[in-house]
Amino acid sequence: MIFGMGPIELLLIVVVVLVIFGPKNLPKIGSALGKTVKNVREGMEEGSEDKSDEAGSPIESHDDVEVIEDDDDADAPEAAASDAVFCSQCGAKNAAGAAFCSKCGNKLN
Numbered sequence: 696m697i698f699g700m701g702p703i704e705l706l707l708i709v710v711v712v713l714v715i716f717g718p719k720n721l722p723k724i725g726s727a728l729g730k731t732v733k734n735v736r737e738g739m740e741e742g743s744e745d746k747s748d749e750a751g752s753p754i755e756s757h758d759d760v761e762v763i764e765d766d767d768d769a770d771a772p773e774a775a776a777s778d779a780v781f782c783s784q785c786g787a788k789n790a791a792g793a794a795f796c797s798k799c800g801n802k803l804n
């Protein structure tokens with residue numbers, strides 16, 4: 696009788712899952728829950744599979760939002776570039792300690 700539950704039982708399950716997994720995994724839980732609800736609905740009213748598939752896709756698209764946070768590391772290469780020595784002959788960028796241009800061999804400094 697587990698899958699013969701109503702909205703209140705589903706809500707209780709959501710709360711329990713939140714307590715176990717924490718708010719961080721909410722998007723994953725949402726998509727997992729969507730599939731669960733989908734399966735339940737398919738079991739209860741057979742023949743409505745197409746509707747359930749549409750309801751599942753918007754939830755999964757939310758996973759991409761988290762990837763944006765990693766942009767802080769982009770500053771590291773720029774900091775290194777400020778120490779670089781530019782060749783007076785060809786303008787090539789060389790490492791700060793380089794004695795000769797890596798591109799044309801011109802003596803630096």
Ligand SMILES: [Zn+2]
Pocket residue numbers: 782783784785786787796797798799800801
């Ligand atoms: Zn050069």
